[in-house]
Amino acid sequence: MEPWELRRAVEAGRTTASRLGLQVDDVIVIHNSDRVVLRLVPCDVLARVAPSGHLAGSEFEVEVARRLADIDAPVAELEPRVEPRVHVRDAFAISLWTYYEPVRSEIAPDDYANVLMQHHAALRQIDLAAPHFTDRVAGALSEVNDRERSPELPDLDREFLSTTLSGLSAAVSVEKAGDQLLHGEPHPGNLLNTRRGPLLVDLATCCRGPVEFDLAHAPEDAGKHYAGADLDLIHQCRALNWALFSAWRWRRNDQMPDRDHWRVEGLNRVRAAVGRCELG
Template sequence: MEPSELRRAVEAGRATASEAGLRVDDAVVVHNSDRVALRLVPCGVLARVAPLGHLADSEFEVEVARRPADVDAPVAELEPRVEPRAHVRDAFAISLWTYYGPAEPEIAPADYADALLRHHAALRRVELDAPHVTDRVAVALGEVNDREESPELPESDRELLSGTLGGLSAAISVEKGGDQLLHGEPHPGNLLNMRKGPLFVDLATCCRGPVEFDLAHAPEEVGKHCTGADHGLIHRCRALGWAMFSAWRWRRDDHMPDRDRWRAEGLHRVRAALDRCGPV
């Protein structure tokens, strides 16, 4: 978020927690992107603050967090002292979570794989109406194909992203028999390596699809510890994931910090991933 919007988001997060009866003397920005994560002290709460246009995503994330918690999934917990819902204040959607403190050093691939496998096992016990991976891809494809929504995207790169999103989405939707509920984006930034065990965060991307789609977001070594994974499908899903990431970065209203660098990096990652899985 830009500085002026960030100040308003911080105040909205603080005020929401205070109104819920929590003591808030200070708010520390933990992460600033299209959404902001705030550490509220001394109450020990993490506030996730998003523009009101993301209210549906915030409500969905809260609902997703409630379900896996019931089946002992390794996920971050909502703040138990506050009603589990998305709050609305000053054009922002705010959800309140347990703050877990600094994470341990980088997680070993085998431990990462174990956490993801346990998460998938728990999600198979959850009944939740979630979109399919291909539904999310369709939204990204719409952004790419709409020149008014992505006016700065060069035509050659538009063709690359359109072909990748359309071709690979069709390829992974041919057989849906093995699909299940997924995290959606379990990359290292969404896994806290805590002393009591790894915990997944940022659950708004929950969707249905092949487990290889989740594995494609993890470091490559993680997939080698998952017996039965289709490594060719992981490569295709990795290319698809980077194409989706790139589609979001080229949106006219994208507010990710350092967006220009990530636009270039995303396209580079798409090409590198496609080289590993052959032509779309």
């Protein structure tokens, strides 16, 4: 968010928590992108604040968390001292979560795979309407193929991304019999190492697809420790995920930090990942 919008988002998070009876003397910005993540102290609550246009996504995330709360899924929990719902204030959607102090140690590939296996098993126990990963690809294609929505994307790169997204999406979705609910983006930034063990966050990305789509977000060696995973399919999904990432960076209104760097680096990662698929 731009500085002026960030200030409003921080105040919306602070005011919402305070009016719910939580003590907020200070606010620490943990992450700032199209939505922000705030640590509220001393109540030690994590506030996720998004523009109200993301209200449906915030409500979906809270619903996923509520469904997983009773089945021992390895996910961050909603703040138990307040009602588990999304609050709207000053054109922002605010959800409140338990804050976990991070443990400063790397999560080993076998532990990473084990967390995903636990999470996938938990997701198979709930019935939830969620988009298919191909819906995400269709959204990215609409950005790439519309020059007004991605005006700075060079023509050759536009054609490359469009072809890659459509081709890999079709290849990965050939067999849908094994599709299930997924986290959607379980990359290392969304897996916290806590005193309770590794916990997944950012549940708004929940979607349907093969487990390999999730494994493609994890460190490369994790897939080798996930029973029954198709390593070639993981490579395809990894290339597709980099193409999705790159497509989002070329949106006119993308607010990811260091966007210009990641526009170039994202395309490089796509080409490298596609090349690896072709070699395979």
